[in-house]
Amino acid sequence: MSASHSAGTRGAPEPSSDSDEDVDVINVEFDFQAPSEIDFQAMKRLFQQMFYTHAPQMDLGILADHVIQSGMTQGIGTVIKVDDIEQVHDPYAVISAVMLGPASPASELLQTYFTTQLSKAASAKPFLDLLKSASESKPHLFVLHERMINLPPQVMPPLLRMLLEEVDGSLRETASPKPSHLIIFSRAFSADALEEGNEEDEPTGLAGARKRKARGEHAHPDDAAAAALGKPVSNKKRAAGSHDDGLGSFHPEDELIREFVSHSYTYRFPAPPDAADSYETPLFGRLLAVPFSDVPALLQRLLDVWPPP
Known part of the structure; x- marks a missing residue:
């Protein structure tokens, strides 16, 4: 059973002397706990976020049950909650x-879902073969992890x-x-669709992405990586066919x-049903x-990147 730990988030930087605006600093204590039955519905919501528009076709209660049972019987798994003695909070993250x-029901659910996705493209055959190679004697360890979007990445290394x-x-x-391999699944977004235009008349969002694609220009993935890591973005372009x-x-x-x-x-x-009525950047599943x-x-x-405090 996982022990409880507390870790504070990094505070916002102090305002410079020439700044007229105050910077709010919010200190939050996170408690790392073993999963329990009270977390069932909250974990289902996190898994719905993870599987996005594919979630309605999946019995995500199977995954939530697996997390709870693994914690109770094997001492495997952790949820992160806000440290608050006055009330019980839903998990902000689960692993x-x-x-x-x-x-197992959870293994069969994941195997069926990912086999279906990987069977749709010839380029996915190497991963499909790897997935099908899993056996009792040569298993793969699937890391079942999701967290709220605004939770800092510093929580991932200890998890x-x-x-x-x-x-x-x-x-x-x-x-x-x-295990033979460790397998991780998460989501990605279109950097092309989210990139800001550099010219006054350059449209942003999907319209801008289509215009840049027509010119053979695309947002560079290095910028997407830099943005994800909180580093400066250079607005480089990548050539078509990269x-x-x-x-x-x-x-x-x-x-x-x-x-x-x-x-x-x-x-x-797939895009959500209301995508035509509101801006919705394309989202992707990544194995x-x-x-x-x-x-x-x-x-x-x-x-090394996110050392313990």
Whole structure:
């Protein structure tokens, strides 16, 4: 069972002496807890966010049940809540693991869903073959993680570190085989669609993206990565036909995880029913697979960028 920890977010920078505006600093204490049955509905909502427009076709209660049962029986998984003794809050983030290979309702749900998505394109065959190779003796560790959009990325390294320690303890206790790969799923957005125009008459959003595409110009994925990591953006362009996907990551750590992947695949989610009535940037699902032997280096990379306070 995960122990409780507290970690404060980094405060906003102090205003410069020549600034006339005050900068508000909000200090929040996060409590890292084991999942419990009271978190069921909140975890379902986080998984609905993760699977976006595909969520209605999935029984996400299976995943929420898996997280709760894994926490209760194996001590695997963590939720983050606001430290408040006066009331109980819903989780702001959840992380757990599903072993792909051994049969379980959660494993079957994920295998069926991702097999369906990966079967739609020939370019996805390498990842599909990897997914189908999962077995009792050679499983894959699927990291089931989602958090509220505005939660700082500094929470991810300790979450992943605790999860890996919990999984390792469970594997040693049951004499189970180590996973072949670690698989992570998250969402990405169109950097082209969100890029601001550089000219006064340049439209932004999807209209601007279509205009730039017609000229053979696209937002550079390096800028999407920089934006995700909170770094300056240079507004570089990439040429048409580039192998880069030009997508930005909802989770900044994805840009670092991609340095270690052996397999990756990205697919577009269907637009929501009201997309025609409001601006809705295209969203994508992104699968990343990292050889399990490279996971320690990946974790260290995350800790180097977001060290513990």
